[in-house]
Amino acid sequence: MPIKSTDSPEHAHFDAIYKFIAQEVRGFGYQPVRGDKINQPGNINKETVKYLAEADLVIADLTDLNPNVFYELGVRHALRRSGTVLLIDESRTEAVPFDLGYYRVLSYRSGSPEDIVQLTEQLRVTLQEIGPADEPVEFPPSHSPVHDWYPELPPDLLAKARSASDADLRRELEQARKDLERYRRREKQDSTGIDLADTDVRDLVRQLRQAAQNRALPEHIMRDADEAAAARNSADFLAAVEALLTSSHFIAPRDFQKLAGLALSLGLEAVTEGLLAEGLARFPTDKDMLQALVQRRSRSRDANTRKQAKKQLAAWAGIDLETAELLPGFDADKAVNDIGFLAEILYRENETEHGMKILESARQRDERGVLLPLYARQLGWLGQAKEAINAYREALRNPTPNQECIRWFANELHNHGYHVEAAEVYLLEAFFDVDDANGFVDFSSEVSFHMYGYYALKSIPKGSVLDTGPRDLPPKITRRHIREGLEMGISCNDIDADNIDVIERTLQRADLDLNLSQENVGRYTKDERIAWLRDTYSLVRSDLTAELPIAVRLVSGPLIPADDD
Numbered sequence: 001m002p003i004k005s006t007d008s009p010e011h012a013h014f015d016a017i018y019k020f021i022a023q024e025v026r027g028f029g030y031q032p033v034r035g036d037k038i039n040q041p042g043n044i045n046k047e048t049v050k051y052l053a054e055a056d057l058v059i060a061d062l063t064d065l066n067p068n069v070f071y072e073l074g075v076r077h078a079l080r081r082s083g084t085v086l087l088i089d090e091s092r093t094e095a096v097p098f099d100l101g102y103y104r105v106l107s108y109r110s111g112s113p114e115d116i117v118q119l120t121e122q123l124r125v126t127l128q129e130i131g132p133a134d135e136p137v138e139f140p141p142s143h144s145p146v147h148d149w150y151p152e153l154p155p156d157l158l159a160k161a162r163s164a165s166d167a168d169l170r171r172e173l174e175q176a177r178k179d180l181e182r183y184r185r186r187e188k189q190d191s192t193g194i195d196l197a198d199t200d201v202r203d204l205v206r207q208l209r210q211a212a213q214n215r216a217l218p219e220h221i222m223r224d225a226d227e228a229a230a231a232r233n234s235a236d237f238l239a240a241v242e243a244l245l246t247s248s249h250f251i252a253p254r255d256f257q258k259l260a261g262l263a264l265s266l267g268l269e270a271v272t273e274g275l276l277a278e279g280l281a282r283f284p285t286d287k288d289m290l291q292a293l294v295q296r297r298s299r300s301r302d303a304n305t306r307k308q309a310k311k312q313l314a315a316w317a318g319i320d321l322e323t324a325e326l327l328p329g330f331d332a333d334k335a336v337n338d339i340g341f342l343a344e345i346l347y348r349e350n351e352t353e354h355g356m357k358i359l360e361s362a363r364q365r366d367e368r369g370v371l372l373p374l375y376a377r378q379l380g381w382l383g384q385a386k387e388a389i390n391a392y393r394e395a396l397r398n399p400t401p402n403q404e405c406i407r408w409f410a411n412e413l414h415n416h417g418y419h420v421e422a423a424e425v426y427l428l429e430a431f432f433d434v435d436d437a438n439g440f441v442d443f444s445s446e447v448s449f450h451m452y453g454y455y456a457l458k459s460i461p462k463g464s465v466l467d468t469g470p471r472d473l474p475p476k477i478t479r480r481h482i483r484e485g486l487e488m489g490i491s492c493n494d495i496d497a498d499n500i501d502v503i504e505r506t507l508q509r510a511d512l513d514l515n516l517s518q519e520n521v522g523r524y525t526k527d528e529r530i531a532w533l534r535d536t537y538s539l540v541r542s543d544l545t546a547e548l549p550i551a552v553r554l555v556s557g558p559l560i561p562a563d564d565d
Contacts, residue, residue: 444485
């Protein structure tokens with residue numbers, strides 16, 4: 001904060017604000033030190049720079065637009081990517097300069113007690129995003145325009161320099177120069193990775209034609225990776241990934257996420273995280289990439305990694321992880337994904353009760369019911385199956401249901417031996433997205449479970465999950481439906497290695513043969529798949545799903561117009 005003489009009104013103002021701030025930051029384990037205790041008016045000394053470089057948290061009050069404060073803020077922005085909080089008293093200063101308008105500034109009016117209380121609440125939210133002093137979050141938000149413009153810079157320049165020898169530092173500087181040059185070149189490239197600056201159009205066409213003939217364009221390599229994953233050929237998949245990463249091609253963030261998903265389907269967990277980390281290194285300001293990496297780490301086997309992920313997810317969701325209280329500004333619609341992954345970590349760590357506490361707290365501010373599927377899943381994890389089924393049915397009365405909700409509903413039924421009922425719900429999942437193989441192949445799998453004795457016998461107590469025990473398979477459902485469901489799944493555009501696994505196990509269980517080669521793909525059009533779903537659902541339909549909006553559309557709605565398939 002600005003330095004003023006102790007008998008000035010300005011000093012009294014900043015002294016009062018400091019006391020409020022100091023109390024809040026101490027609660028997060030930070031030890032506050034006032035700027036006027038380490039500096040002299042008109043002089044930025046070594047001790048000041050030391051604090052600006054080494055402090056994990058710097059709070060700058062921009063009130064009165066003091067030049068010294070802005071100079072010190074510039075030093076801080078150059079040295080540290082995160083951990084800088086800006087304040088301004090709107091009763092004394094109208095606005096911050098335009099250059100800082102992009103960054104969050106906590107505003108207050110010093111004459112208003114309500115504003116001071118609101119300031120401390122805003123500060124608490126910001127500190128939650130940064131993390132306490134002893135356990136900072138792994139990926140805090142950027143507070144520095146310098147690091148936003150040059151993402152290749154280490155987040156903490158001083159710490160990085162101290163940890164490297166002179167030779168290491170020179171090598172890293174050279175690598176940073178190369179990375180920066182690649183970053184600049186990327187702005188001049190199209191999606192093929194070919195430099196468009198000063199390129200003759202004939203040369204450009206020649207390069208593109210050569211790359212296309214060699215199947216070396218990014219879309220070719222991505223297709224190779226996709227096909228290798230579907231065939232569960234890890235060697236070919238890794239070869240395609242290597243070809244992409246070692247080439248000069250531009251790889252979009254969505255492609256990194258897709259490759260990571262394919263690697264995970266092959267059980268290549270280290271490759272999955274490595275791809276997400278590489279994507280984040282290339283696109284450090286891409287929030288979706290950051291979320292994907294944190295969500296992946298939420299499922300890590302390492303407890304410390306999960307701990308960091310929990311803190312980050314809670315901060316994003318706007319929830320106090322320890323108390324399950326909602327922070328100011330909580331928005332259920334924005335927080336739903338982060339709460340879902342957070343609840344999953346807590347379930348894996350046998351803290352399901354705490355996960356339910358968080359969900360119950362969040363549902364108090366959930367006006368549209370977006371958290372109800374998560375609540376139903378949580379009930380299932382707590383062993384309250386009947387309550388979970390009722391919650392799923394309530395969630396699916398929404399005219400625009402969530403596909404995951406349908407799937408979790410079917411899974412809950414499967415887990416309690418209700419295979420015919422689960423098959424009924426999987427048909428609704430297939431109708432939700434008729435280009436996705438999941439619902440089709442899982443329907444066939446459930447029918448094979450029941451038909452060939454792989455199911456819980458009716459020793460399940462009546463009323464334990466539904467009001468009756470598991471149903472018998474309708475007599476008109478035969479082995480033909482198992483085969484057709486699998487064929488429908490193979491015809492889908494969206495089919496992955498997990499689907500192939502389910503198909504193979506179902507074929508073995510039902511003692512069926514089926515050609516899984518590529519020539520079967522596309523055998524059934526979208527309209528034909530919907531017609532099959534309508535006919536088959538009519539054979540298994542029950543009161544469990546009959547009144548749900550998606551079931552009504554399946555039975556009586558018009559066929560979806562066919563597209564290219």
